[in-house]
Amino acid sequence: MNNFKEFWNQYKGAIIGVIIAIIILITRLHDLILAIVVIFLGAFVGNYIQQNKEDVKEKLKKFIDKM
Numbered sequence: 342m343n344n345f346k347e348f349w350n351q352y353k354g355a356i357i358g359v360i361i362a363i364i365i366l367i368t369r370l371h372d373l374i375l376a377i378v379v380i381f382l383g384a385f386v387g388n389y390i391q392q393n394k395e396d397v398k399e400k401l402k403k404f405i406d407k408m
Contacts (some may be wrong), residue, residue: 390397
């Protein structure tokens with residue numbers, strides 16, 4: 342019993358993570374989570390481009406010229 346307590350204390354974060362991952366895969370919540378991440382990334386990139394228009398234009402020009 343003492344070994345089990347040591348094992349649990351050492352690996353409880355990993356065990357809980359695996360259980361949560363299994364629940365997410367079973368309920369297909371990963372599609373929703375992925376969609377939310379993509380939405381936030383799109384908002385972040387759009388905001389960055391809007392705030393730094395000139396820098397983005399210069400970097401894009403340099404990238405196109407290299408091609």
